[in-house]
Every structure is written in C-alpha cells, then in structure tokens.
Amino acid sequence: MVTLEEEQGHYNLKDICNDFNKKYGHIEGVFDILKHFMYLWEEEYWELLFMVHKNWKNPLHVCDDHEYGVSQINDITRIKNFPESLVLMQVINNGITPGKQSNEYSADYNAFRNLHIFLEKIQSLYLDRDLVEDDLWALHKSDVVERVLGVLDQFDVFKGSIVLKDDFFYYLQAVSWGQEVKSFFIDFNNLFSSFLFENQGPHETNFNLELNNVLVLLSHSCAVGDNSPQIHTEHVIKAYKTFFKIITTDITLLVDKKYYTGQLVCEECREVYSLLEDEAPYDFSQCSCGGDLKYINIPSTSNEK
Numbered sequence: 001m002v003t004l005e006e007e008q009g010h011y012n013l014k015d016i017c018n019d020f021n022k023k024y025g026h027i028e029g030v031f032d033i034l035k036h037f038m039y040l041w042e043e044e045y046w047e048l049l050f051m052v053h054k055n056w057k058n059p060l061h062v063c064d065d066h067e068y069g070v071s072q073i074n075d076i077t078r079i080k081n082f083p084e085s086l087v088l089m090q091v092i093n094n095g096i097t098p099g100k101q102s103n104e105y106s107a108d109y110n111a112f113r114n115l116h117i118f119l120e121k122i123q124s125l126y127l128d129r130d131l132v133e134d135d136l137w138a139l140h141k142s143d144v145v146e147r148v149l150g151v152l153d154q155f156d157v158f159k160g161s162i163v164l165k166d167d168f169f170y171y172l173q174a175v176s177w178g179q180e181v182k183s184f185f186i187d188f189n190n191l192f193s194s195f196l197f198e199n200q201g202p203h204e205t206n207f208n209l210e211l212n213n214v215l216v217l218l219s220h221s222c223a224v225g226d227n228s229p230q231i232h233t234e235h236v237i238k239a240y241k242t243f244f245k246i247i248t249t250d251i252t253l254l255v256d257k258k259y260y261t262g263q264l265v266c267e268e269c270r271e272v273y274s275l276l277e278d279e280a281p282y283d284f285s286q287c288s289c290g291g292d293l294k295y296i297n298i299p300s301t302s303n304e305k
C-alpha cells in the first residue's frame with residue numbers, strides 16, 4: 001500500500017526526471033550517465049557507500065589534526081604518524097589554503113580534502129571494514145589522487161607515473177563556469193540527490209555536499225586537462241564518468257602496498273606472518289591452520305618509509 005506521501009514523492013521524482021530530460025536529454029553523454037547511475041543503484045553501490053559514510057568514524061584524515069576535539073586526543077596519541085598527502089601539500093603551496101574565501105563550486109581546499117576522504121571511503125567499502133593506519137599510508141602515499149586528477153576516467157588503466165605540476169593548480173583556480181553549464185551541473189546533482197534520498201537528514205546533506213565537492217573538483221580538472229579556460233558540459237559528463245569509475249574500482253589494488261609494514265597474527269594458533277613489500281593483509285584470507293588472521297599495525301616504523 002502506497003501512502004499519499006509516498007505517491008507524492010514518486011510523482012515528484014518522475015516530474016524531476018522528465019523536466020531534466022526535456023532540458024538536457026539532447027546533450028551527448030547525458031543518457032549514458034543516467035544509465036550508469038541506475039546501474040550503480042541496482043547493484044546497490046549507492047546504498048553501500050552511504051552506509052560507509054553514515055558509519056564513518058574518526059578517519060584520522062591527513063592534515064585534519066587541528067580539527068579534532070579533546071575527546072579524540074587519545075586516538076591522535078595512539079596514531080602518531082599519519083601520512084601527509086603530497087597533493088594536499090602542493091595544494092597549500094599553490095595558495096589553495098584551508099579557510100580561503102571560496103564558494104561551493106570552486107576547486108578549493110575543501111574539495112581536495114573531500115576527494116581524499118571520498119577515496120578513503122571507497123577503500124573502506126572494498127576492504128569491507130574500518131580503515132587502520134597503514135591503510136591510510138598505503139592510500140595517501142600512492143599516486144591515486146594524482147591519477148584521478150591527471151588522467152580522470154582512465155586513472156585505473158593508466159600505466160606510468162603522474163606528477164601534477166604547479167601549472168595544474170594555477171589553471172585549476174583560473175578555470176570558470178559558464179552560467180548555463182553551472183545550471184546543468186546543479187540540475188544533474190539535484191536529480192541524483194532527489195533520487196538517492198527521500199529524506200534529507202544531516203547524513204544525507206553531508207554526503208551530498210561531499211559528492212558535490214568531488215564532482216566540482218573533477219569538472220575543473222577535466223577542463224584543465226582539455227586546456228579549456230571554461231568548464232563545458234562535456235567536462236561535467238567526464239567528471240561523472242570519472243566519479244562512477246572511482247566507485248566501481250577496487251582501489252585496494254592501486255594503493256602502495258609497501259606501507260603495510262605490520263604483521264598478520266593467527267587468532268587460532270598465534271602464528272605470526274610478516275608481510276613482504278608487495279603484500280597487503282587483504283591478500284591473505286586465512287592461516288594454514290584455518291584460523292582467522294588479524295593485522296597488527298606497527299606504527300613506529302611508518303615514518304621511516
């Protein structure tokens with residue numbers, strides 16, 4: 001039985017979809033993005049990702065230490081060495097600093113930070129557990145962020161190394177939105193968020209804002225990669241393609257495994273395994289005795305790498 005309220009909700013959603021199609025259906029690539037969005041919906045990617053977001057606790061994120069309150073001091077003391085992201089340092093060196101005046105559609109510090117957190121959540125999604133310190137090292141000392149921003153929707157297959165030069169950050173800030181493209185971006189985002197969430201609680205709002213910021217940053221990067229001073233609809237389309245690619249990519253395969261310097265301990269027979277340089281704890285399912293393996297971080301070595 002459908003309540004009146006639900007019926008109203010469905011009706012509105014259909015309306016929003018129709019309006020969107022009428023306005024933008026003719027733009028090349030829009031249909032593919034809608035199809036891909038629905039695929040992620042049917043395969044429950046959105047639902048799982050939102051669960052990760054909702055249960056996200058103290059990720060001990062790079063460069064975030066100043067934001068922790070007294071209650072989290074214990075965790076900070078416990079994990080002394082968190083990884084600095086090379087990209088976040090470059091961002092700051094290029095004048096994109098925390099708290100600098102910006103709006104929600106500019107490639108500001110927050111957008112970069114949100115991309116880092118978003119990647120952590122994807123990592124957590126594929127590991128199917130909370131992150132430990134070495135996961136953060138393996139992720140943030142890898143070149144995943146450079147790949148995503150530099151080669152966009154090809155980031156998973158690109159061979160070779162990517163270095164983002166100061167130029168990249170300069171152009172990123174110089175890129176602007178045309179008024180029509182911005183409306184397209186906003187309408188696209190509204191369409192997806194009204195589809196994803198019936199209710200808009202604080203978790204939904206945060207999640208949406210975070211995704212929005214990541215997409216803003218990706219749209220800017222697409223324009224820069226295209227040597228365009230303006231963001232066009234094709235850049236927004238490519239930003240979405242990249243964004244969906246991130247969600248469907250097992251990012252644990254792209255991290256730098258040499259940062260897993262801890263040991264695996266069998267919970268049954270207590271045998272200890274030391275990992276080799278190209279091994280991660282999730283490469284092993286169980287001990288030879290059949291017992292479950294537990295990964296033990298050895299934080300003191302982390303800063304020597």
Ligand SMILES: [Zn+2]
Pocket residue numbers: 266267268269270271287288289290291
């Ligand atoms: Zn064992």
